[in-house]
Amino acid sequence: MSMVINLRIWRQASKDAQGQLVSYTMKNVSPDISFLEMLDQLNDQLIKEGKDPVAFDSDCREGICGTCGLVIDGVAHGPRRGCTTCELRMRHYKSGDTITIEPFRAEGFPIIKDLVVNRSAFDRIIQSGGYVAANAGSAPDGNAIPIGKDIAEEAMDAAACIGCGACVAACPNASASLFTSAKISQLALLPQGHAERQNRVLNMVAQMDAENFGDCSNHAECEAVCPKSISIQTIARMRREYMAAALTKH
Amino acid sequence: MPHLSAILNSSVGKKFLQAITGLGLFVFVIGHLIGNLLLLLGADAFNHYAKFLEELGHGMLVPAADFGLLMFFLVHAVTGFRVAVLDRGRARPVGYQKTGNAGGRSRKSIASMSMIVTGVLLLIFVPVHLANFKYGAFPAAPLGYYGPQENQIRDLYTVVEHLFADPFWVGFYVVVMVALGFHLWHGVWSAFQSLGATHPRWMPFLTLIGHGFAVLLAIGFVYLPIYMNLNQRNFDQPAPPVTTPAANPTGGPQ
Amino acid sequence: MADKWTYFKSHAKLVSPANKRKFKILVVGTGLAGGAAAASLGELGYQVHCFCLQDSARRAHSVAAQGGINAAKNYQNDGDSVFRLFYDTVKGGDFRSREANVYRLAELSVNIIDQCVAQGVPFAREYGGHLANRSFGGAQVSRTFYARGQTGQQLLLGAYGSLMRQVHAKTVEMHERHELLDIVLVDGHARGIICRNLVTGEIERHAGDAVLLCTGGYSTVFYLSTNAVNCNATAIWRAHKRGALFANPCFTQIHPTCIPQLGDEQSKLTLMSESLRNDGRVWVPAKADDTRPPAQIPEGERDYFLERRYPAFGNLVPRDIASRAAKHECDDGKGVGPGKRSVYLDFAQAIVRLGHTTVEQRYGNLFAMYDEITGDDPYHTPMRIYPAPHYTMGGLWVDYHLQSTIPGLFVLGEANFSDHGANRLGASALMQGLADGYFVIPYTLGDYLASHKHKPVDKDGPAFFEAKDNVTGNIKRLLDNKGSRTVREIHWDLGRIMWNKVGMARDEAGLKSAIDEIARLRDEFWSNVKVSGTGEQLNKDLEFAGRVADFLELGELMARDALTREESCGGHFRTEYQTEEGEARRQDDKFMCAQAWEWTGDAKNPKLHREELTFEEVSPGQRSYK
Ligand SMILES: Cc1cc2nc3c(=O)[nH]c(=O)nc-3n(C[C@H](O)[C@H](O)[C@H](O)COP(=O)(O)OP(=O)(O)OC[C@H]3O[C@@H](n4cnc5c(N)ncnc54)[C@H](O)[C@@H]3O)c2cc1C
Ligand code: HEM
Ligand code: HEM
Ligand code: SF4
């Protein structure tokens, strides 16, 4: 039971090169394979034909590292909710389907080649404060500060972010609010994060803005595509934290 | 201590402004609709209401509120333009060839995607509206006065009535009022989210209220022009209470 | 032995704070080991340069660890202690690890949890607010700390946060999308590395005072494994070729609970966390060739083979044992699913006992993942699982200081061979990576730097250009090869050889033929591989080609190591050496050692060195989980 799949893939040789959608047809796609394995198969075909294979990023291929990420038919990470591109299986398509694949598009994520983008802006946002400053060796006993299960769970919900960038790709404004707020929320909820709470939110928001991401108009498209279903409630929390810090910080 | 302008120009600050001003306008619009509904009760009720408003706070309240509204309106419009046009354009200079909707928990909708369109419509609407009603620029609607000399009443009712006798204006208002409904469909709950005033528990409720208000306001505002158009008095017979004013206190056109 | 680490710490030579700034340390890898090391060295004030393959340090493969991390906290009051964790780990490793290293690991496990909590890692908590634990294979106490099914991710993000903080403080400079392709030795010491910038293709030279390899494991030599597709042996292999001994390459761990292979285009296998065995029961139909759907097989006709064979540990026996037992059942024709190469992992009773909600809380994301991949809902039908290559205990040989046989070249985390012997217990790799990075290397590296007089090196020295030419030559050779087979096809072929002959069960004939087949495949690779594109751009095909070339040499060494080790121990099972009941039989009189291999310039002729192991605290017995 194999399928014929028509692909339209964004090909762009380098950051500043002119790109375009190129069509390919795959004649022999098994419904059991993953979306990226289908691209592997396409690439083998292209290599044998002496053509340049399609560059795309992936690593863990099980939805946790956040390396993969394609915009499939206009939706970041494709049609399934709560899953990454690498988790998407071809069984959700039928023979004869045409699939358009584009890279994440945002000024903050410049294209490197084809479907590969540079997401180092996210690293810089974290550098600006997305951590608890705790030098190795300086920690008190793990049970010294009890943290209620509910709080721990809520912090974990936010901490689950894999940094894939789909939120930016999906956001009509190319805003990085969901990513940024997820980290801010995790550390605002946990007592360990409180010492640096005000600086953290002010600096991280400033860095997010400096990276040329857009503002958040509350479309919540980000929450829908987020493979870890991070809620836009984290964005609300970031705003509360921000205004509180802005108004009360010395 | 972070600088105020840095705060208000940050992505969070901009939305904070947008939300505060949006909510302010929202509250005005609610009050305005309630007041305007007096049109349904006839000329006297409506005109007396307008008079009552005018005299509030020794006649200072309306100008003060107008000034506040104007500021809100301008800030709201400018920030809206920055968010939805300038920043969006900068953040995604090259768009997608194919766009889609994720569905699921997304709140992306025609309403949310067209905030700037509905907003600009309102931006065009309000000056026209003020010109019509406040400054009587619409020639077919002579602003008359009646009542005792020392306590004159502006006959706004007739102005409104005249305007809506014209199907063009009815159509214009209906379009704008529907746009307002769309604007508020996304706008109301969104403003709370922008202020960070949401919580998983009351979010569904908040959304419901927001959508409810949007629909009610739209219905109310759409209903008025249509009602006025369908229930015209016969203008060929001059309306009895209208008198020519001895003096024109507002300095408006005769 | 128990005091060895304390003694070392108080006697180690120190580098003064003002001098630390003068030392440049090259850290390769940003997993738990590399991330933790780079961050802590940065905190100490060293000038750190840190490299990784991915576009961000946060994506190192440690991120994928699901189950948890062990620590001898004894918060459960169930009799745990540093000694017990040490003992379990040595025994779990089938007495093929170095006692002192393991003891240190157990000792440091306690600090790791504290450190991670302080960083804001959201570990699971009890209602009262204290840290929660779960049990894991190979232990009778509950000492595994976890953050849902994403423990590795959370620990890594903790280390990554610390690393980013140091980047901000300018003590660490990150080099993402860089691949190490050679090590530079000056006067016999590791003094630099050659990297390819994966975006521009530029071959870069970096000089430093010490090199830390934290580049993870090499399970991807099997092509299909639970590891990420970019995992590789390249860094340690090139170091090996520069003189570092490679120890116990054949010690690989085959994980029992993976989703079975679905087809020939598959690129990797997905692990289902071992924690599932806490509540899930493993079974096959009692009769061979039973094709009824699982629901129609009555209780009496099911064989819960782990519970039957190992009553004391039941479904929680160590991985090597569980994997072999599953293979054994499948070899007997009792396997289920397509090709009969899988066994059931059943939650029906757990759902009745604990309720749907509790099961969902514990395993919800794993169940969802299984459903997404297979299209089956594990709440209603048992999961199907089969073993898959998962972890490599082998790696570069290191001493107690984590220093390889090349002075100044330190190896941390899965890339070294040090702590797990012939089999690693669940939840102890994360522990090792973090122990190495946060708590061991800051001391041992300082000791090394303080006790050697270093001449400054310049990246324009001849050794750097020699290494660079070596790398450029290699790349050119790959690109100039105008063959007809793709890199992936050849990698697949290698994987099949490795899985069939150097996999879960090995024997002399199979290993010998594997050695021949791999050598032939290597020749085919170099004469018939086709690598597309150029070297001056992002070229994934070229990256993979280089890695597969290394696997084709390493694979042979693994087979040779397995052939030489004429015994069964831990994950290394030679069918010639088993007890009557089919359990591994060690040959302690001959192989109580680590086998460390030296590169002689030819993959066919590696030279064997042995480090004899002595056991002072524990006496090696037959490992029993019955
Ligand atoms: C699916 C899965 C689940 C697991 N679950 C658990 C668990 O529950 N508990 C547990 O204790 N252990 C678990 N493990 C094992 C554990 O995750 C790993 O052993 C451990 O994380 C390895 O960490 P590391 O820092 O040594 O290497 P990695 O995290 O693999 O990091 C390697 C780093 O080196 C870099 N690198 C590699 N090669 C090069 C090169 N040539 N040039 C430059 N950089 C390079 C990579 O970019 C990366 O940054 C699991 C493993 C897998 C695969
Ligand atoms: C009576 C008039 C108006 C009312 C009641 C109103 C109300 C609102 C409200 C409540 C919001 C939600 C704020 C938020 O999300 O934080 C909003 C958003 C918005 N308004 Fe208005 N508005 C009005 C007029 C205008 C005008 C004239 C414009 C101008 C151009 C405009 C443009 C926008 C835009 C673009 C947004 C979306 C901002 C974003 O993307 O986040 N609005 N409005
Ligand atoms: C059917 C719909 C409407 C009717 C019949 C109506 C009617 C009127 C009238 C009669 C006035 C004159 C008040 C005076 O001069 O004292 C007025 C003023 C005004 N209207 Fe409306 N209006 C309508 C909709 C709207 C909407 C949707 C908005 C906003 C977006 C709006 C904004 C205003 C403003 C800002 C003023 C000036 C207020 C003041 O100066 O007191 N109106 N309107
Ligand atoms: S918030 Fe969600 S979509 Fe955004 S980076 Fe994190 S995981 Fe990806």
Ligand code: F3S
């Ligand atoms: S989609 Fe964009 S507008 Fe806000 S809620 Fe999400 S960031």
Ligand code: FES
């Ligand atoms: S490749 Fe890791 S999340 Fe997709």
